[in-house]
Amino acid sequence: MSDHPHEETGSGRTTSPYAARIRAIEALLLEKGVLTEPEVQDSISYMEARSPANGAKLVARAWVNPEFKELLLSDGKVAASELGMAPEHPAEFIVVDNTPEVHNLIVCTLCSCYPRAILGRPPDWYKSFEYRSRAVREPRTVMREFGFEPPEGAEVVVHDSTADVRYMVLPMRPPDTEDLSEKELAELVTRDSLVGVNVPRSPSRTSPG
Amino acid sequence: MTFEPGDRVRVVPSEKPGHVRTPGYVKGKAGWVESLIGAFPSPEDRAYGLSGLPERPLYKVGFRQTDLWKDYRGPAEDCLYADIYEHWLEPERGTT
Numbered sequence: 001m002s003d004h005p006h007e008e009t010g011s012g013r014t015t016s017p018y019a020a021r022i023r024a025i026e027a028l029l030l031e032k033g034v035l036t037e038p039e040v041q042d043s044i045s046y047m048e049a050r051s052p053a054n055g056a057k058l059v060a061r062a063w064v065n066p067e068f069k070e071l072l073l074s075d076g077k078v079a080a081s082e083l084g085m086a087p088e089h090p091a092e093f094i095v096v097d098n099t100p101e102v103h104n105l106i107v108c109t110l111c112s113c114y115p116r117a118i119l120g121r122p123p124d125w126y127k128s129f130e131y132r133s134r135a136v137r138e139p140r141t142v143m144r145e146f147g148f149e150p151p152e153g154a155e156v157v158v159h160d161s162t163a164d165v166r167y168m169v170l171p172m173r174p175p176d177t178e179d180l181s182e183k184e185l186a187e188l189v190t191r192d193s194l195v196g197v198n199v200p201r202s203p204s205r206t207s208p209g
Numbered sequence: 210m211t212f213e214p215g216d217r218v219r220v221v222p223s224e225k226p227g228h229v230r231t232p233g234y235v236k237g238k239a240g241w242v243e244s245l246i247g248a249f250p251s252p253e254d255r256a257y258g259l260s261g262l263p264e265r266p267l268y269k270v271g272f273r274q275t276d277l278w279k280d281y282r283g284p285a286e287d288c289l290y291a292d293i294y295e296h297w298l299e300p301e302r303g304t305t
Contacts, residue, residue, distance in 0.1 A: 092246060109232045136234065137274075140283050155286040158274075163230045163267055163292040164249045 050120035054085050055168055056189035058095070058118075059200075060182045063173040072170065073097055080118055087117040092165040096157075098196070103154045104169045105143070105196035107135035108161040115166035119194065126195065136160060146197040169196040177203055212268060216242045217301035220270070220293060228256035231297045239301045240272035246292060253294075266295040 029035040058080060062069035072079040076093035080086075087093050093115055096104040108114065109132045114122035125131050135142050139156050143149070150156055159167045171193040177185060180203060192198040212218060222237035230252050246269055250261025274287040281287070 094246075109234070110230060136232075136289060137278050137281070138283075139287070155288065156283060157287070158289040160232060160289060160291040162232055163246075163252065163294065165246055165267075165269075165292050 047116065047120055050116065050118060052119050052189075052191035052194060053186070054080070054083075054118050054120075055115075055191070055194040056186040057083055058085075058168075059170055059189045059194070060186035062170055063177075063185055064182050069170070076168070085118055087115075091115075091117075093118065093168070094165050095168050095170050096159060097170045098172045098199075099154075100151065100172070101154055103143075103150055103156050103196065104167075105135060105139050105156065105158045106161065106167045106169060107132060107158060109133070109136055110162055113161035113166060115168050117166070118168065119191070123191065143197055146192060148198040168194050171196075171200050174200050174202045211266070212242045212245075212295070212298060214242050214244055218242055218268075218270060218298045219301045221297050221299055223297070225253075227253070229253055231293055232291065234277060235270075235272060235291050235293070238272055238277055240270050240276070242298075243269040243271045243290060245269075251294065268293055268295065268298065270298070 026035075026040065030037060030040070058072055061083060062072045068079065068082070071082070072095050076095045077087045079095075080093065091113075096106075098104055107126075112122055112127040112132075114126060116122070131142065136158055139158050140150050143156075161167055171189065173185070174188060177188070180188075184203075188200040188203065190198060190200060193200045217239065218241065219239045220231060220235045220237060223231075246267045248264035248266050251265050252261065255261040269290050270293045272289050272291070273285070274281045274283060274289055275285050277289060
């Protein structure tokens with residue numbers, strides 16, 4: 001069938017039964033006129049225009065601007081709009097704040113709810129049965145498997161996105177970043193840190209955390 | 210029934226079939242109302258092409274992890290929030 005560059009897998013080809021099924025459904029919907037090819041392309045463009053870089057921008061701005069941080073935590077949609085993002089998705093967008101006392105973790109046990117209007121498509125592991133089932137009952141073990149040791153003395157708080165809210169974590173600013181620009185700060189913010197399975201890169205490291 | 214932040218609540222242990230937004234692991238569990246998120250058309254009805262109206266209040270409900278899982282191995286302070294529609298909540302009565 002047609003090539004679909006939006007569907008990335010490690011091998012560069014999508015051969016899973018789910019992918020085959022969705023291609024078949026897509027073909028049927030097009031054939032029966034339920035969807036048009038431009039609509040499919042618009043939908044792909046919509047998702048591809050969104051990425052964790054949006055979340056990183058929000059976080060970096062919050063790190064350098066306390067007023068923006070307050071807005072981001074009190075009304076995530078308005079804050080996102082201020083930076084030119086259009087979170088038109090009907091769901092609520094709530095940002096939760098990591099502190100020395102609280103480390104937040106986001107999951108959707110029922111399906112794969114994720115702030116797509118801001119961050120684009122969730123990573124495959126976020127949708128996996130394993131992450132969805134284990135993040136709620138052994139969050140600390142899950143974080144360790146991502147290479148992150150939850151801070152001693154901090155409470156781990158899991159947010160299960162069961163309904164009409166999409167969550168994002170505002171991670172803590174890494175130490176020794178006083179001299180970095182907002183743009184450089186944004187480069188430290190990883191997708192994993194926006195879900196809470198890890199923390200941002202530290203400036204001394206160059207590889208993704 | 211309307212709940213206020215701080216109210217102790219229990220999730221109704223209903224086995225309502227079909228599309229529900231209350232995960233099984235919180236059914237029957239007690240926790241507290243953290244906040245009222247807002248009111249939304251019920252996704253349980255919208256899943257079947259209905260309007261979901263009237264809108265239902267949606268609460269952020271907190272649970273102690275040690276109340277959810279008897280073998281939870283983290284600190285007693287660890288907690289979990291789930292977003293629960295009002296019709297899935299009742300005032301907590303009796304002991305956990």
